[in-house]
Amino acid sequence: MSRLLTLYHRLSPPARNLAASLRGYYLRSWRYGPETERLVEEALERERWSPEQWKRWQEERLAYVLHRAATRVPYYRQLWSERRRRGDTASWELLENWPILDKEPLRAHPQAFVADDCDIRKMFHEHTSGTTGKPLDLWWSRETVRAWYALFEARWRRWYGVSRHDRWAILGGQLVVPVSQTKPPFWVWNAALHQLYMSSYHLSPAAFSHYLDALRKHRIVYLLGYTSALYELACGALDLGRDDLTLRVVIANAEPVYPYQREAIEKAFHCPLRETYGMAEIVAAAGECEAGSLHLWPEVGWIEILADGSPVSPGNYGEIVATGLFNADMPLIRYRIGDRGALDITTDACSCSRTLPILAGIEGRSDDVLYAPDGRRIGRLDPVFKEHLPIREAQIIQEALDRVRVRHVPADGFSAADARSIVERLQQRMGDVEVILEATDAIPRGPNGKFRAVICQLPPEERERIARHA
Numbered sequence: 414m415s416r417l418l419t420l421y422h423r424l425s426p427p428a429r430n431l432a433a434s435l436r437g438y439y440l441r442s443w444r445y446g447p448e449t450e451r452l453v454e455e456a457l458e459r460e461r462w463s464p465e466q467w468k469r470w471q472e473e474r475l476a477y478v479l480h481r482a483a484t485r486v487p488y489y490r491q492l493w494s495e496r497r498r499r500g501d502t503a504s505w506e507l508l509e510n511w512p513i514l515d516k517e518p519l520r521a522h523p524q525a526f527v528a529d530d531c532d533i534r535k536m537f538h539e540h541t542s543g544t545t546g547k548p549l550d551l552w553w554s555r556e557t558v559r560a561w562y563a564l565f566e567a568r569w570r571r572w573y574g575v576s577r578h579d580r581w582a583i584l585g586g587q588l589v590v591p592v593s594q595t596k597p598p599f600w601v602w603n604a605a606l607h608q609l610y611m612s613s614y615h616l617s618p619a620a621f622s623h624y625l626d627a628l629r630k631h632r633i634v635y636l637l638g639y640t641s642a643l644y645e646l647a648c649g650a651l652d653l654g655r656d657d658l659t660l661r662v663v664i665a666n667a668e669p670v671y672p673y674q675r676e677a678i679e680k681a682f683h684c685p686l687r688e689t690y691g692m693a694e695i696v697a698a699a700g701e702c703e704a705g706s707l708h709l710w711p712e713v714g715w716i717e718i719l720a721d722g723s724p725v726s727p728g729n730y731g732e733i734v735a736t737g738l739f740n741a742d743m744p745l746i747r748y749r750i751g752d753r754g755a756l757d758i759t760t761d762a763c764s765c766s767r768t769l770p771i772l773a774g775i776e777g778r779s780d781d782v783l784y785a786p787d788g789r790r791i792g793r794l795d796p797v798f799k800e801h802l803p804i805r806e807a808q809i810i811q812e813a814l815d816r817v818r819v820r821h822v823p824a825d826g827f828s829a830a831d832a833r834s835i836v837e838r839l840q841q842r843m844g845d846v847e848v849i850l851e852a853t854d855a856i857p858r859g860p861n862g863k864f865r866a867v868i869c870q871l872p873p874e875e876r877e878r879i880a881r882h883a
Contacts, residue, residue, distance in 0.1 A: 422591045430602045433589065437605030443537055443555060444562040445577070452563030457571065459712070460767040467711050467768070474738045475715055479505055481528060482744040488518065488525040489746065508715070513722075513734055513747045516549065520805065521824075523550035531742045541693040548798050551693060557740050561695060564710060568700045569689055573662035575635045582609040582628060584638030584646065586794075590615070592841045597623040602631065609633060613642040614842050617789045621649030628658055635661050636682065640668040641782055645790060647674075647681035659683040666691070669775060690775055696737035696748050699772050706757070708769035713739045716770075717747070718756055728758030728773060783811045783869050784879050785843045794867055797838040803827045808856050809839070810868045814875070818849045820856055 421432060462470075482489045483505040492512075493505055503510040519526060527533055536552040553561070570576050582600075589601045589610050599615035602608075609631045611624060624646055628636070636643065643665055650658065660682045665674075670688040678686045688707060691698040696714040699707045709716060715738060717724060720731040733754045737745045757771035783791040794809055805822040812818055819835055836848040869876075 418588060426598050429589070430604070433601040433610060434604040437603040437608065441605050443558050446559055449559060449563055449566070452560055453567045453571065456564050456567035460769055462768055464768060471711055471715060471738065475508065475736065476506065478736070478738055478741050478744050479508065479746065481741055482746055485528040485530060486526060486744060487529060488522065508736060508747065511746050513749055514745060515749050516751070517805065519745065520549055526745065527552055527743050536742070539693055548802060548804065549693065552743050553740055554742050557742065561739065564698070564712065568710060569664060572700060572702060573635070573664070573687055575661055578607065579634040580607045580609070580632050582611055582631070582633045582636050584611050584613045584636070584642040586613055588612070588614070588841065592844065598627065599623065600627055613639060614789070614791065616642060616645050617787070618649060621646065622653060625650055625653070625655050625658060633660065635664065637664040637666060640665040640670050640674055643678050644674040647678040650681040651677060662687055664689060690772070692750065694737065694745055694748065695739050696735035696745050697733065697750060702763060702765040702767060704763055704765040706763045706765065707772040708763070708767060709772055711769065713737070716756070718754060727756040730755045730774070783809070783817070783843065783867065784814060784871060784876065786815050786845055788879050791843055794839070794842065797835060797842070802831050802834065806856050808866055808868065810870060812870050814871065814879070815845070816847045816849065817843065818851055820851045820853050822855060823852055
């Protein structure tokens with residue numbers, strides 16, 4: 414655990430709220446400015462464009478991004494120089510001439526993907542593990558950050574009748590309070606962003622009423638979070654017979670939404686649940702409209718659905734390969750996201766009247782839920798790898814209630830201190846468990862070429878027993 418986080422956890426709850434708010438003011442200065450409302454209105458207006466308008470806009474933007482990548486981005490400039498030296502005369506103006514990009518080159522040499530006319534010291538730096546345990550470093554200009562959050566405002570808020578000025582809550586994976594803490598508050602109030610950040614690690618039957626009371630006390634209008642955490646809280650509310658919470662919308666991110674989860678969440682909070690899709694690399698994004706369609710955002714990325722490297726027809730599933738159109742300062746060309754999906758087969762306009770393309774479905778984002786010895790269910794564990802750990806990829810396997818194995822591929826510089834850090838971070842989240850570190854040359858892949866980042870090997874009967882006695 415970092416020294417800064419250790420000091421933060423020693424603060425009193427009011428002091429933690431202050432620290433969270435100070436961080437919030439910093440983020441707000443990056444995300445929003447005088448141009449925000451104009452950008453939101455422009456995004457909403459584009460939703461009515463004709464397919465021809467979208468095609469023309471995407472093709473023009475793609476041509477610009479490909480040229481910029483080939484001439485100003487060191488990684489791609491070297492790639493094309495080497496191809497030319499080998500006598501390859503293929504044009505970089507055609508997307509199909511570009512190779513598919515895996516996460517490993519981006520992870521190993523992130524700054525090589527930033528255009529050489531940019532100064533990363535003046536850009537917003539995001540460090541994320543992604544969804545497969547592979548840490549990534551990303552850079553965005555202030556213009557890109559504000560344009561992205563304007564899209565977020567338009568299509569993850571305005572569609573649902575809320576705005577950034579409303580009071581909202583998030584169930585997330587940041588360690589806003591120590592996992593060892595057994596009494597509320599299990600959250601912090603970020604005044605700058607009107608945000609109640611609630612720890613997903615402290616959700617348990619004993620704590621459900623405290624979470625629900627906090628939503629009421631802070632007059633929360635809408636709730637956002639991991640699908641699994643939202644579902645767990647909703648089940649807690651239903652089990653407690655709590656009928657006193659009415660939100661405007663619940664927004665699910667990072668995980669798929671299954672029908673039984675949607676039913677429970679909507680019943681518990683007396684509002685619609687809307688599914689969203691996106692990633693930190695900003696190469697693809699989608700949001701669910703009131704008609705239930707998952708609409709892609711064409712400004713964000715050029716989407717290909719491939720099987721064995723070849724395009725598949727709408728309605729058929731394949732791997733999603735995206736070319737980022739949004740962040741031209743760190744363009745990712747034909748980037749293998751790691752998910753599988755399908756484009757909608759229908760050509761009729763959605764009943765919501767928006768002309769944005771539709772995703773028929775997404776596969777491949779569902780991690781297993783692990784179980785802590787005290788009965789808590791632990792969802793997303795990717796924050797374990799968010800700090801700058803020299804690892805290439807990792808997989809967490811729960812072999813027993815009190816034993817977890819971490820398979821990891823070390824990168825250069827991996828040390829005993831890094832190994833201890835992984836153990837500490839897992840124990841911070843799961844409690845008193847044995848953590849076995851297993852270094853390996855590669856993580857075993859499944860039939861689809863991917864590996865599951867989190868695996869629970871507890872038998873179904875043991876999971877049921879834990880759930881009954883939690």
